[in-house]
Amino acid sequence: AAGVIQSPRHLIKEKRETATLKCYPIPRHDTVYWYQQGPGQDPQFLISFYEKMQSDKGSIPDRFSAQQFSDYHSELNMSSLELGDSALYFCASSLADTQYFGPGTRLTVL
Amino acid sequence: LAKTTQPISMDSYEGQEVNITCSHNNIATNDYITWYQQFPSQGPRFIIQGYKTKVTNEVASLFIPADRKSSTLSLPRGSLSDTAVYYCLVGASGSARQLTFGSGTQLTVLP
Numbered sequence: 001a002a003g004v005i006q007s008p009r010h011l012i013k014e015k016r017e018t019a020t021l022k023c024y025p026i027p028r029h030d031t032v033y034w035y036q037q038g039p040g041q042d043p044q045f046l047i048s049f050y051e052k053m054q055s056d057k058g059s060i061p062d063r064f065s066a067q068q069f070s071d072y073h074s075e076l077n078m079s080s081l082e083l084g085d086s087a088l089y090f091c092a093s094s095l096a097d098t099q100y101f102g103p104g105t106r107l108t109v110l
Numbered sequence: 111l112a113k114t115t116q117p118i119s120m121d122s123y124e125g126q127e128v129n130i131t132c133s134h135n136n137i138a139t140n141d142y143i144t145w146y147q148q149f150p151s152q153g154p155r156f157i158i159q160g161y162k163t164k165v166t167n168e169v170a171s172l173f174i175p176a177d178r179k180s181s182t183l184s185l186p187r188g189s190l191s192d193t194a195v196y197y198c199l200v201g202a203s204g205s206a207r208q209l210t211f212g213s214g215t216q217l218t219v220l221p
Contacts, residue, residue, distance in 0.1 A: 004153075033208065042197070043154065045208040056208050090153045092209075097142065099209060101153030 002026055004102030006091050012108045013081050021076040021105045025093030031055070032074040033092040033099060034066060043090060049074060081109045114198045119216040128185040130215050132198030135179050143174060143181045146197045148214070154197065158183070188219040 005024040013019050025032050034046040045058035049068035060066075063081075068074045078085060086109045092099040115133040122128045134143065142161050146154040158165055160172040160181070171184040185192055197214040201207055 035209075035211075042211040042213060043209075045210065048208060058208055088151065092153070097207075098144075098156050098159065100156060104151070104153050106151070 004091055004093050004100055006102040006105050008105060009103065010106050012110065014110055015081055015083060017081050019078045019081060019107060021089050023074045023091030023102060025072050026100055029093035029095045030072065031094045032068055034076050035090040035092065037088040037090065083109050085109050114200055114212045116198055116213065116215045118213065121218045121220055122188045123220050124188060124190060126188050128188040128192065128217065130183045130196055130217065131180055133180045134200045137178050137200050140202045141200045144199045145172065145183045148195045148197065190219050190221065192219050193217060
């Protein structure tokens with residue numbers, strides 16, 4: 001069965017640079033979620049989109065923005081990167097209640 | 111969102127039944143209980159979801175008492191590959207609901 005696809009899988013950036021993470025949900029899933037998981041921490045919700053509209057917002061820094069496109073894929077844009085942004089970023093998608101997570105993008109900020 | 115409490119860690123042995131209990135004393139009437147499994151550097155994987163009594167799938171069983179203030183995830187025969195972090199989450203059903211991860215349980219299955 002098709003799963004959530006995230007790209008890139010690994011990304012290395014310098015401080016103050018920008019990064020764009022992409023998420024391709026499971027086909028026919030209409031909702032996308034973004035989570036951040038720092039080293040040794042639990043996943044933290046960032047933001048979600050339902051039918052291309054922002055539906056919920058968590059602890060997402062103002063330096064981050066996201067959107068969902070007409071084909072339902074989503075992009076998380078991160079600017080002015082800081083060392084503390086180094087983390088695993090997961091995308092999840094759902095059609096109803098159950099969220100299915102992608103493999104994640106590991107972002108390292110040097 | 112209802113807060114959950116789980117043991118930080120637990121050990122079990124290969125072939126033994128594994129039971130992980132989660133407390134959610136202030137669960138709301140329309141809240142469901144969902145369990146996820148996470149391996150290091152991988153995305154959380156949905157295991158099972160339930161509302162009351164018992165739910166069973168090909169991977170695990172979920173036991174929920176009548177007062178719904180706790181739940182127990184049961185893996186019938188623990189294997190080494192079950193070593194992972196297990197998260198219990200409680201929240202209302204419906205699309206676009208964020209998941210609030212508490213501190214999960216690090217399960218280690220020993221040979």
